[in-house]
Amino acid sequence: MTTITVANEQDIIKKLSSYIEKISNDAIHNRGKFYIGLSGGSVVKYLSEGLPKVNTDWSKWVLAFCDERIVPEDSEDSTFGVYSRQLIPKTSLDKKQFITIKQGVSANEAARDYTQKLTDAFGGDEFIFDLLLLGMGPDGHTCSLFPNHPLLEESNLKVAAITDSPKPPPERITLTYPIINNARNCIFAASGAGKAEMIKKILKDKDDLPAARVKPIHGSVYWIVDAAAAKYL
Ligand SMILES: O=C1O[C@H](COP(=O)(O)O)[C@@H](O)[C@H](O)[C@H]1O
Secondary structure, X not given: OEEEEEOOHHXXXXXXXXXXXXXXXXXXXXXXXXXXXXXXXXXXXXXXXXXXXXXXXXXXXXXXXXXXXXXXXXXXXXXXXXXXXXXXXXXXXXXXXXXXOOXXXXXXXXXXXXXXXXXXXHOOOOOOOOEEEEOOOOOOOEOOEOOOOHHHHOOOOOEEEEOOOOOOOOOEEEEOHHHHOOOOEEEEEEOOHHHHHHHHHXXXXXOOOHHHHOOOOOOEEEEEEEOOOOOOO
Protein backbone atom coordinates (compact mmCIF):
# COMPACT_ATOMS: atom_id res chain seq x y z
CA MET A 1 0.00 0.00 0.00
CA THR A 2 1.25 3.46 -0.88
CA THR A 3 0.03 6.62 0.82
CA ILE A 4 0.56 9.91 -0.99
CA THR A 5 -0.11 13.07 0.99
CA VAL A 6 -0.58 16.30 -0.93
CA ALA A 7 -1.45 19.82 0.16
CA ASN A 8 -5.07 20.22 -0.86
CA GLU A 9 -7.94 19.03 -3.02
CA GLN A 10 -6.53 20.59 -6.20
CA ASP A 11 -3.33 18.60 -5.71
CA ILE A 12 -5.36 15.41 -5.16
CA ILE A 13 -6.97 16.04 -8.54
CA LYS A 14 -3.57 16.56 -10.20
CA LYS A 15 -1.98 13.48 -8.61
CA LEU A 16 -5.00 11.29 -9.30
CA SER A 17 -5.08 12.42 -12.93
CA SER A 18 -1.40 11.63 -13.42
CA TYR A 19 -1.90 8.08 -12.08
CA ILE A 20 -4.94 7.61 -14.33
CA GLU A 21 -3.00 8.85 -17.36
CA LYS A 22 -0.14 6.41 -16.73
CA ILE A 23 -2.31 3.40 -15.85
CA SER A 24 -4.66 3.95 -18.82
CA ASN A 25 -1.82 4.34 -21.31
CA ASP A 26 -0.01 1.25 -19.98
CA ALA A 27 -3.22 -0.81 -20.18
CA ILE A 28 -3.98 0.38 -23.72
CA HIS A 29 -0.37 -0.27 -24.82
CA ASN A 30 -0.24 -3.76 -23.25
CA ARG A 31 -3.79 -5.04 -23.71
CA GLY A 32 -5.55 -2.67 -26.11
CA LYS A 33 -8.27 -1.54 -23.69
CA PHE A 34 -8.56 0.22 -20.35
CA TYR A 35 -11.11 -1.15 -17.86
CA ILE A 36 -11.92 1.34 -15.13
CA GLY A 37 -14.42 1.20 -12.26
CA LEU A 38 -15.83 4.52 -11.07
CA SER A 39 -17.24 5.52 -7.70
CA GLY A 40 -19.75 8.20 -6.82
CA GLY A 41 -19.58 10.87 -4.13
CA SER A 42 -16.50 13.08 -4.06
CA VAL A 43 -14.68 11.02 -6.70
CA VAL A 44 -17.05 12.47 -9.33
CA LYS A 45 -15.76 15.98 -8.66
CA TYR A 46 -12.10 14.88 -8.80
CA LEU A 47 -12.65 13.16 -12.14
CA SER A 48 -14.85 15.83 -13.68
CA GLU A 49 -12.12 18.40 -13.02
CA GLY A 50 -9.08 16.23 -13.68
CA LEU A 51 -9.91 13.82 -16.50
CA PRO A 52 -10.46 16.41 -19.25
CA LYS A 53 -6.72 17.23 -19.01
CA VAL A 54 -5.58 13.60 -19.24
CA ASN A 55 -3.77 12.58 -22.41
CA THR A 56 -5.22 9.17 -23.38
CA ASP A 57 -7.04 7.32 -26.15
CA TRP A 58 -10.60 7.75 -24.87
CA SER A 59 -11.96 5.33 -27.48
CA LYS A 60 -10.22 2.45 -25.68
CA TRP A 61 -11.84 3.12 -22.29
CA VAL A 62 -14.50 0.77 -20.85
CA LEU A 63 -16.15 2.39 -17.84
CA ALA A 64 -18.08 0.50 -15.17
CA PHE A 65 -19.30 1.44 -11.71
CA CYS A 66 -17.87 0.17 -8.42
CA ASP A 67 -21.36 0.72 -7.08
CA GLU A 68 -24.55 2.31 -8.34
CA ARG A 69 -27.83 3.36 -6.83
CA ILE A 70 -31.14 1.82 -7.98
CA VAL A 71 -32.71 5.07 -9.12
CA PRO A 72 -33.65 6.52 -12.51
CA GLU A 73 -30.70 7.85 -14.51
CA ASP A 74 -32.04 11.38 -14.32
CA SER A 75 -32.13 11.28 -10.51
CA GLU A 76 -29.59 13.37 -8.59
CA ASP A 77 -28.64 10.11 -6.80
CA SER A 78 -27.67 8.25 -9.98
CA THR A 79 -23.89 8.03 -10.20
CA PHE A 80 -24.05 7.51 -13.97
CA GLY A 81 -26.42 10.49 -14.17
CA VAL A 82 -23.88 12.71 -12.41
CA TYR A 83 -21.03 11.56 -14.67
CA SER A 84 -23.14 12.07 -17.76
CA ARG A 85 -23.87 15.65 -16.76
CA GLN A 86 -20.51 16.61 -15.26
CA LEU A 87 -17.84 14.56 -17.07
CA ILE A 88 -18.96 13.27 -20.46
CA PRO A 89 -19.49 16.71 -22.04
CA LYS A 90 -15.88 17.65 -21.15
CA THR A 91 -14.21 14.62 -22.79
CA SER A 92 -14.48 12.53 -25.97
CA LEU A 93 -16.13 9.73 -24.01
CA ASP A 94 -19.35 8.34 -25.43
CA LYS A 95 -22.23 7.29 -23.15
CA LYS A 96 -22.10 3.87 -24.81
CA GLN A 97 -18.69 3.26 -23.23
CA PHE A 98 -20.30 3.24 -19.75
CA ILE A 99 -21.70 -0.03 -18.44
CA THR A 100 -24.88 1.13 -16.77
CA ILE A 101 -27.48 -0.61 -14.64
CA LYS A 102 -30.76 -1.86 -16.06
CA GLN A 103 -33.54 0.61 -15.36
CA GLY A 104 -36.90 -0.15 -13.72
CA VAL A 105 -35.94 -3.46 -12.07
CA SER A 106 -35.23 -4.63 -8.51
CA ALA A 107 -31.75 -4.40 -6.99
CA ASN A 108 -31.35 -8.18 -7.30
CA GLU A 109 -32.31 -8.15 -10.97
CA ALA A 110 -30.01 -5.14 -11.60
CA ALA A 111 -27.10 -7.00 -9.93
CA ARG A 112 -27.70 -10.11 -12.07
CA ASP A 113 -27.96 -8.02 -15.22
CA TYR A 114 -24.83 -6.03 -14.31
CA THR A 115 -22.86 -9.27 -13.79
CA GLN A 116 -23.87 -10.37 -17.29
CA LYS A 117 -22.93 -6.99 -18.77
CA LEU A 118 -19.49 -7.21 -17.14
CA THR A 119 -19.10 -10.80 -18.41
CA ASP A 120 -19.80 -9.53 -21.93
CA ALA A 121 -17.46 -6.56 -21.54
CA PHE A 122 -14.55 -8.64 -20.20
CA GLY A 123 -15.19 -11.52 -22.60
CA GLY A 124 -15.49 -14.04 -19.76
CA ASP A 125 -16.25 -14.38 -16.09
CA GLU A 126 -12.90 -13.21 -14.78
CA PHE A 127 -13.23 -9.47 -14.29
CA ILE A 128 -9.80 -7.88 -14.01
CA PHE A 129 -10.14 -4.12 -13.75
CA ASP A 130 -7.05 -2.11 -14.66
CA LEU A 131 -8.12 0.50 -12.13
CA LEU A 132 -10.81 0.97 -9.51
CA LEU A 133 -11.28 4.52 -8.30
CA LEU A 134 -12.61 4.31 -4.79
CA GLY A 135 -14.08 6.70 -2.28
CA MET A 136 -14.28 6.23 1.46
CA GLY A 137 -17.27 7.45 3.43
CA PRO A 138 -16.98 8.93 6.94
CA ASP A 139 -18.01 5.52 8.37
CA GLY A 140 -15.21 3.73 6.49
CA HIS A 141 -17.44 2.30 3.75
CA THR A 142 -16.25 1.90 0.20
CA CYS A 143 -18.31 1.02 -2.88
CA SER A 144 -21.63 0.08 -1.15
CA LEU A 145 -19.86 -2.14 1.38
CA PHE A 146 -20.77 -0.83 4.82
CA PRO A 147 -19.35 -1.64 8.28
CA ASN A 148 -20.78 -4.82 9.86
CA HIS A 149 -22.91 -5.62 6.80
CA PRO A 150 -23.19 -9.29 5.72
CA LEU A 151 -22.06 -8.31 2.19
CA LEU A 152 -18.54 -7.88 3.57
CA GLU A 153 -18.34 -11.68 3.62
CA GLU A 154 -19.81 -12.26 0.14
CA SER A 155 -17.55 -14.63 -1.72
CA ASN A 156 -19.70 -16.04 -4.55
CA LEU A 157 -21.41 -13.09 -6.18
CA LYS A 158 -19.28 -10.71 -8.22
CA VAL A 159 -21.89 -7.98 -8.15
CA ALA A 160 -24.33 -7.96 -5.22
CA ALA A 161 -27.56 -6.16 -4.41
CA ILE A 162 -28.00 -4.23 -1.18
CA THR A 163 -31.47 -3.12 -0.11
CA ASP A 164 -30.68 -1.77 3.35
CA SER A 165 -27.85 0.68 2.70
CA PRO A 166 -27.42 2.83 5.83
CA LYS A 167 -26.60 5.75 3.53
CA PRO A 168 -29.52 6.71 1.28
CA PRO A 169 -30.69 5.66 -1.19
CA PRO A 170 -31.14 2.19 0.39
CA GLU A 171 -31.18 0.12 -2.81
CA ARG A 172 -27.90 -0.26 -4.66
CA ILE A 173 -25.62 -2.70 -6.40
CA THR A 174 -21.96 -3.07 -5.56
CA LEU A 175 -18.85 -4.92 -6.66
CA THR A 176 -17.80 -7.44 -4.00
CA TYR A 177 -14.31 -8.10 -2.60
CA PRO A 178 -13.52 -11.03 -4.91
CA ILE A 179 -13.69 -8.57 -7.83
CA ILE A 180 -12.28 -5.54 -6.02
CA ASN A 181 -9.27 -7.53 -4.85
CA ASN A 182 -8.75 -8.94 -8.35
CA ALA A 183 -8.01 -5.47 -9.75
CA ARG A 184 -4.60 -4.43 -11.02
CA ASN A 185 -4.80 -1.07 -9.24
CA CYS A 186 -7.10 0.50 -6.64
CA ILE A 187 -6.85 4.18 -5.81
CA PHE A 188 -8.61 5.87 -2.92
CA ALA A 189 -8.82 9.63 -2.99
CA ALA A 190 -10.03 11.51 0.09
CA SER A 191 -9.87 15.09 1.20
CA GLY A 192 -10.91 17.23 4.14
CA ALA A 193 -10.82 17.06 7.93
CA GLY A 194 -14.13 15.16 7.96
CA LYS A 195 -12.27 12.07 6.74
CA ALA A 196 -9.23 12.44 9.06
CA GLU A 197 -10.42 10.25 11.94
CA MET A 198 -11.39 7.38 9.64
CA ILE A 199 -8.16 7.66 7.65
CA LYS A 200 -6.23 7.28 10.90
CA LYS A 201 -8.30 4.22 11.85
CA ILE A 202 -7.63 2.60 8.49
CA LEU A 203 -4.06 3.60 7.67
CA LYS A 204 -2.52 3.93 11.14
CA ASP A 205 -4.56 1.80 13.56
CA LYS A 206 -5.28 -0.86 10.88
CA ASP A 207 -8.89 -1.27 12.04
CA ASP A 208 -10.99 -3.81 10.14
CA LEU A 209 -13.20 -1.40 8.21
CA PRO A 210 -14.60 -1.96 4.70
CA ALA A 211 -12.07 0.34 2.98
CA ALA A 212 -9.24 -1.44 4.81
CA ARG A 213 -10.27 -4.75 3.24
CA VAL A 214 -9.24 -3.48 -0.19
CA LYS A 215 -6.04 -5.48 -0.69
CA PRO A 216 -5.67 -6.55 -4.33
CA ILE A 217 -4.06 -10.00 -4.46
CA HIS A 218 -1.86 -9.24 -7.46
CA GLY A 219 -2.31 -5.48 -7.63
CA SER A 220 -1.49 -2.21 -5.93
CA VAL A 221 -3.47 0.06 -3.65
CA TYR A 222 -2.83 3.77 -3.36
CA TRP A 223 -4.30 6.31 -0.98
CA ILE A 224 -4.12 9.93 -2.17
CA VAL A 225 -5.05 12.22 0.70
CA ASP A 226 -4.73 15.91 1.39
CA ALA A 227 -3.12 17.45 4.47
CA ALA A 228 -6.45 17.93 6.27
CA ALA A 229 -7.46 14.29 5.79
CA ALA A 230 -3.95 13.14 6.81
CA LYS A 231 -3.71 15.25 9.95
CA TYR A 232 -3.69 12.28 12.36
CA LEU A 233 -1.23 10.12 10.38
O1 LIG B 1 -22.48 6.38 -1.26
C1 LIG B 1 -21.35 6.43 -1.70
O2 LIG B 1 -20.34 6.92 -0.93
C2 LIG B 1 -18.97 6.60 -1.19
C3 LIG B 1 -18.13 7.67 -0.49
O3 LIG B 1 -18.54 8.95 -0.93
P1 LIG B 1 -17.79 10.28 -0.48
O4 LIG B 1 -18.61 11.41 -1.03
O5 LIG B 1 -17.71 10.26 1.03
O6 LIG B 1 -16.44 10.23 -1.12
C4 LIG B 1 -18.71 6.48 -2.67
O7 LIG B 1 -17.38 6.04 -2.89
C5 LIG B 1 -19.70 5.50 -3.28
O8 LIG B 1 -19.45 5.31 -4.66
C6 LIG B 1 -21.08 6.08 -3.11
O9 LIG B 1 -22.10 5.25 -3.65
